[in-house]
Amino acid sequence: MADEGFRTIWLNPDDPSIVQIIDQRKLPHEYCIQDLTSWQDGLVAIDDMFVRGAPLIGATAAWSLYLAALHGNPAGAAVRVAAAKLLASRPTAVNLGWAVERILRIVDSTTDADLAQQIRADAQAICDEDVQICRAIGQHGLTLLEAISKRKGGGTINVLTHCNAGALATINWGTATAPIYLAQQQGLDVHVWVDETRPRNQGSQLTAWELARNGVPHTLIVDNAGGHLMQHGQVDIVITGTDRTTRAGDVANKIGTYLKALAAFDNGVPFYVALPSTTIDWATRDGVRDIPIEERDSTEVSHLTGIANDALTTVRTVMRTTPISNYAFDVTPARLVSGLITERGICEASEAGLASLFPEEANT
Amino acid sequence: MADEGFRTIWLNPDDPSIVQIIDQRKLPHEYCIQDLTSWQDGLVAIDDMFVRGAPLIGATAAWSLYLAALHGNPAGAAVRVAAAKLLASRPTAVNLGWAVERILRIVDSTTDADLAQQIRADAQAICDEDVQICRAIGQHGLTLLEAISKRKGGGTINVLTHCNAGALATINWGTATAPIYLAQQQGLDVHVWVDETRPRNQGSQLTAWELARNGVPHTLIVDNAGGHLMQHGQVDIVITGTDRTTRAGDVANKIGTYLKALAAFDNGVPFYVALPSTTIDWATRDGVRDIPIEERDSTEVSHLTGIANDALTTVRTVMRTTPISNYAFDVTPARLVSGLITERGICEASEAGLASLFPEEANT
Numbered sequence: 001m002a003d004e005g006f007r008t009i010w011l012n013p014d015d016p017s018i019v020q021i022i023d024q025r026k027l028p029h030e031y032c033i034q035d036l037t038s039w040q041d042g043l044v045a046i047d048d049m050f051v052r053g054a055p056l057i058g059a060t061a062a063w064s065l066y067l068a069a070l071h072g073n074p075a076g077a078a079v080r081v082a083a084a085k086l087l088a089s090r091p092t093a094v095n096l097g098w099a100v101e102r103i104l105r106i107v108d109s110t111t112d113a114d115l116a117q118q119i120r121a122d123a124q125a126i127c128d129e130d131v132q133i134c135r136a137i138g139q140h141g142l143t144l145l146e147a148i149s150k151r152k153g154g155g156t157i158n159v160l161t162h163c164n165a166g167a168l169a170t171i172n173w174g175t176a177t178a179p180i181y182l183a184q185q186q187g188l189d190v191h192v193w194v195d196e197t198r199p200r201n202q203g204s205q206l207t208a209w210e211l212a213r214n215g216v217p218h219t220l221i222v223d224n225a226g227g228h229l230m231q232h233g234q235v236d237i238v239i240t241g242t243d244r245t246t247r248a249g250d251v252a253n254k255i256g257t258y259l260k261a262l263a264a265f266d267n268g269v270p271f272y273v274a275l276p277s278t279t280i281d282w283a284t285r286d287g288v289r290d291i292p293i294e295e296r297d298s299t300e301v302s303h304l305t306g307i308a309n310d311a312l313t314t315v316r317t318v319m320r321t322t323p324i325s326n327y328a329f330d331v332t333p334a335r336l337v338s339g340l341i342t343e344r345g346i347c348e349a350s351e352a353g354l355a356s357l358f359p360e361e362a363n364t
Numbered sequence: 365m366a367d368e369g370f371r372t373i374w375l376n377p378d379d380p381s382i383v384q385i386i387d388q389r390k391l392p393h394e395y396c397i398q399d400l401t402s403w404q405d406g407l408v409a410i411d412d413m414f415v416r417g418a419p420l421i422g423a424t425a426a427w428s429l430y431l432a433a434l435h436g437n438p439a440g441a442a443v444r445v446a447a448a449k450l451l452a453s454r455p456t457a458v459n460l461g462w463a464v465e466r467i468l469r470i471v472d473s474t475t476d477a478d479l480a481q482q483i484r485a486d487a488q489a490i491c492d493e494d495v496q497i498c499r500a501i502g503q504h505g506l507t508l509l510e511a512i513s514k515r516k517g518g519g520t521i522n523v524l525t526h527c528n529a530g531a532l533a534t535i536n537w538g539t540a541t542a543p544i545y546l547a548q549q550q551g552l553d554v555h556v557w558v559d560e561t562r563p564r565n566q567g568s569q570l571t572a573w574e575l576a577r578n579g580v581p582h583t584l585i586v587d588n589a590g591g592h593l594m595q596h597g598q599v600d601i602v603i604t605g606t607d608r609t610t611r612a613g614d615v616a617n618k619i620g621t622y623l624k625a626l627a628a629f630d631n632g633v634p635f636y637v638a639l640p641s642t643t644i645d646w647a648t649r650d651g652v653r654d655i656p657i658e659e660r661d662s663t664e665v666s667h668l669t670g671i672a673n674d675a676l677t678t679v680r681t682v683m684r685t686t687p688i689s690n691y692a693f694d695v696t697p698a699r700l701v702s703g704l705i706t707e708r709g710i711c712e713a714s715e716a717g718l719a720s721l722f723p724e725e726a727n728t
Contacts, residue, residue, distance in 0.1 A: 028683045193689075196665070198562060198586040204665075204682045212685065220688045222562040222665055224587050224620025228694035231622070231652050256588025258595070262626040288595050301560070301568075301586055304668055306679030313679050315670030318568045319392045321576065324584045325557075330592035 003214070006172050008056050009063060009127065011120070017070060019063045023050045024168055028209035029307055036060075039068035039082040046089050046096075052202070053169020054243045054279050055130050058099035061086045062123040065103045069116040076107050076115060091292045092252055092329045094244040095278040099126060130171040133276040136343035138178025141239065141274055144346070145183040145190060148236045157183065158236045160193040160226055163254035164206040165241020165274060175274035176239040177210070179341070184216050192218040193229060197254060199300040199326060223256050227263035238264045238271045239341070245273070245280045247362065249334030249349030250287025255327050261336040270338040273349070277342055280354065282361050287331040298324035367578070370536050372420050373427060373491065375484070381434060383427045387414045388532060392573035393671055400424075403432035403446040410453050410460075416566070417533020418607045418643050419494050422463035425450045426487040429467045433480040440471050440479060455656045456616055456693045458608040459642040463490060494535040497640040500707035502542025505603065505638055508710070509547040509554060512600045521547065522600045524557040524590055527618035528570040529605020529638060539638035540603040541574070543705070548580050556582040557593060561618060563664040563690060587620050591627035602628045602635045603705070609637065609644045611726065613698030613713030614651025619691055625700040634702040637713070641706055644718065646725050651695040662688035 012018035012035070019036040025048070026032050034050055036042050042064025045051050051060050064086060065079050072078020083100045090096055103119055110118045148157045163169075165176035173181060183190045192211055197203035204220050211218040221229070229235050238260055244252040251257070251273050264271035284290050301324045305314045318324075337349035347353035355362035376382035376399070383400040389412070390396050398414055400406050406428025409415050415424045428450060429443050436442020447464045454460055467483055474482045512521045527533075529540035537545060547554045556575055561567035568584050575582040585593070593599050602624055608616040615621070615637050628635035648654050665688045669678045682688075701713035711717035719726035 028686075196562065198560065198588055201681060204686065208682060208686045212683065218687065220665060220682060220686050222587075222619065222690070224562055224618075224623065224694075225689070225691055227622040227626070228619060228657065228691050231695070254588075255586065255592060258591040259588065259623040259627055262591070262630055263623055266626055293592065301584060304670065304679065304681060306668065306681035308672070308677050308679045313672050313677060315668065315672045315677050315679055317565060317668060317670035318572060318584060319576065322392075322568065322572045322584050323582065325589070326586070327589055327592050330588075331595070 006167060007127070008051065008168055008171055009059050019067060021045060021051050021060065022168070024052065024206060025050060026312070028205050029312055036063065036067060038071060039064040042067060043085055043089060046086065049200070053164060054093040054095050054241070055170040055175070055276055057090060057093050058095040058278065059123070059127050059130060059171060061096050062099045062103055062119070062126050065100070066116060066119040066123050069119050075112040079103070079107050079115065079119070090294060092243045092294045094281045098278045102126070127171045130276065131173065133343040134170050134173035134175060134178045137175055137274050137276065137341050138173055138182040140346050141179025141272070141341045142182045142186070144237060144270070144272065145179055145188060149188050154189065157188060157190045158193060158234055159190060160195070160229070160235045160238045160260065161207065162195040162203065162240045162257050162260055163197045164202040166207050166210045168206045168210055169241060175241045175276065178274065179239065180216060181214060184214070190216065192216060193226065193235060194218050194220045195223050195226060195256070195260070196220060197256070198223055202254070226260050230263050230267040230269050235269050238269060240273055242273050242275045242279055243329060244291055245275055245340065246284040246287045246291070247280065247282045247354060248285045248351050249337060249340065249353060251332045251337055251349070252287055252291045252329050253332065255330050258330040258332045261332040265336045271336060272339050272341055273337055274341040277344070277358055280358070280361070282364070288333060291331055293330070294328045296326045296328050298326055301326050370531060371491070372415065372532055372535055373423050383431060385409060385415055385424065386532070388416065388570060389414055390676070392569050393676055400428065400431065402435060403428040406431060407449055407453060410450065413564070417528060418457040418459050418605070419534040419539070419640055421454060421457050422459040422642065423487065423491050423494060423535060425460050426463045426467055426483070426490050429464070430480060430483040430487050433483050439476040443467070443471050443479065443483070454658060456607045456658045458645045459640070462642045466490070491535045494640065495537065497707040498534050498537035498539060498542045501539055501638050501640065501705055502537055502546040504710050505543025505636070505705045506546045506550070508601060508634070508636065509543055509552060513552050518553065521552060521554045522557060522598055523554060524559070524593070524599045524602045524624065525571065526559040526567065526604045526621050526624055527561045528566040530571050530574045532570045532574055533605060539605045539640065542638065543603065544580060545578060548578070554580065556580060557590065557599060558582050558584045559587050559590060559620070559624070560584060561620070562587055566618070590624050594627050594631040594633050599633050602633060604637055606637050606639045606643055607693060608655055609639055609704065610648040610651045610655070611644065611646045611718060612649045612715050613701060613704060613717060615696045615701055615713070616651055616655045616693050617696065619694050622694040622696045625696040629700045635700060636703050636705055637701055638705040641708070641722055644722070644725070646728070652697060655695055657694070658692045660690045660692050662690055665690050
């Protein structure tokens with residue numbers, strides 16, 4: 001984003017045995033740096049959502065395996081134990097698995113003595129590559145926003161986004177937000193409708209925070225409001241991220257994304273999904289049938305944290321006895337997706353579309 | 365509902381100069397009776413949502429006009445002043461206007477001396493009629509649930525509802541909930557998915573409360589979740605209420621209803637709207653174009669009240685500076701509505717459908 005030096009995860013420059021992250025659970029009220037000194041710290045950070053967003057989850061897993069190697073004895077065995085636990089933590093995001101597999105390939109070919117340094121280099125590479133990938137997604141997505149701006153004679157480009165597929169979900173730039181940040185840098189008049197994104201409010205608490213930090217005009221709405229806005233011509237394009245995209249273009253993303261895709265389709269509003277190719281699951285075709293959807297704790301729905309009397313306070317908003325179900329993701333069928341914005345370009349949300357950009361993956 | 369004596373508004377039996385309501389803002393945490401001793405109290409109760417739900421808003425307006433007549437001098441002039449203020453308070457619910465017009469017709473034909481008693485009788489009649497209407501809606505809607513139960517061999521009937529179109533939105537029974545309460549009384553196995561209904565959480569705070577009070581099995585979900593449940597066959601029917609239905613069958617209801625209707629349509633799940641005919645706006649055809657949609661205060665989105673340390677506590681969940689938009693309703697086009705459940709029966713959501721049940725209105 002505008003702040004090129006911004007990172008969501010980094011090695012402490014003064015002590016390379018400490019990985020540092022932002023405790024995103026406290027945003028937007030407090031900006032707290034959290035130290036990770038063991039792979040177990042990394043697991044907790046992923047499990048309890050100090051960090052979230054598919055690319056950042058992958059990077060955090062990679063750095064956690066570095067910590068496992070650093071303190072493990074023997075290092076390789078320790079990394080394998082940690083890898084198994086990390087893989088089981090969040091079932092929907094596919095690049096958690098991608099990052100862990102990538103690190104495990106290093107374990108196969110490296111001595112215990114060299115392992116920590118080798119994983120450190122690769123974890124750093126995963127982060128650096130992610131920044132490059134997000135920037136490339138931004139440049140391809142920018143063409144869509146430029147076209148809207150041109151059609152509207154330079155008028156406001158109204159983008160709706162769901163959840164946080166922003167800098168905070170990646171290492172920097174974000175996926176869905178990268179085109180927005182670049183558009184703003186180009187001087188285009190861009191405004192973002194920010195879905196609150198219940199139950200964890202990543203929209204109101206994270207996307208609103210980072211858009212404000214970068215001076216991007218935005219308006220918070222409840223998740224229920226997007227359809228009404230689209231009916232009344234107030235949305236020019238929807239751009240979301242994804243936690244897993246099948247080879248056929250079905251898109252798993254934060255619960256409620258499917259409802260926005262339906263509304264976009266019904267109102268002729270283009271619906272795009274921005275993704276690094278690491279989130280493509282080449283082994284899966286039918287997303288609705290085959291992508292496992294994580295169920296999370298009911299307290300995410302029943303309790304909410306905010307500021308009361310200048311202090312972070314958690315309130316229970318429902319009766320203690322109310323039964324609750326809490327699915328974290330849903331799947332948007334490819335037929336509702338106007339296109340996929342990847343680091344290699346924009347393609348149709350279909351097997352042929354993805355194969356045109358990633359022939360080496362599609363043909364295996 | 366199961367509790368036949370339940371009412372949401374009534375005249376204090378010991379003092380007929382006091383109208384009493386439940387302060388629904390405090391549910392489910394506290395059950396507080398609020399006295400209304402002037403028409404201004406009634407206006408505040410409507411404006412600040414001590415009471416909500418189109419039928420109950422209408423009844424509260426009628427009782428407020430009784431209080432205006434009781435204390436006004438001259439009574440007729442006072443009622444007219446109060447009527448104008450009440451009409452301006454909530455623009456979307458059409459039976460606010462219906463109830464006020466009905467009372468104003470009494471003013472035209474009654475002496476000041478008799479006015480308070482005449483309005484009192486009519487306000488009581490509006491309430492008694494509403495109970496009868498809701499019961500009739502329940503009986504017609506019950507046939508839909510019986511058919512589902514039969515098809516599933518007596519298995520669970522999963523109903524999804526949005527907002528609160530329950531006993532608390534009416535005088536008793538509710539509109540969308542009346543078929544559910546009757547099904548339960550018949551011994552059918554019925555379970556309700558309760559949409560949280562941001563921003564005011566009428567689902568998690570009111571619908572969950574009254575379903576629990578009546579022993580109806582239910583599960584709270586965030587508004588984002590309904591599409592996922594429908595994709596996976598976990599919803600047999602959607603039933604909502606409405607604040608205003610056009611003569612062509614377009615349905616204005618709580619923001620987010622349109623998104624659920626789209627998901628129901630996409631998954632072949634029947635989507636029904638339960639309504640007393642008082643919520644039909646015979647003067648309007650195109651709901652998306654012509655129904656005014658109320659915008660409410662941004663604090664409904666930014667702040668939330670719940671229990672912390674055993675006390676009702678309000679927290680601010682977003683940054684102070686975040687811009688917010690808060691539309692309260694949206695319009696679901698008739699093409700997405702499987703049918704309308706009225707006190708006279710079930711009809712297609714179309715001009716012909718409504719005319720078949722209400723020829724005397726449709727032909728004027």
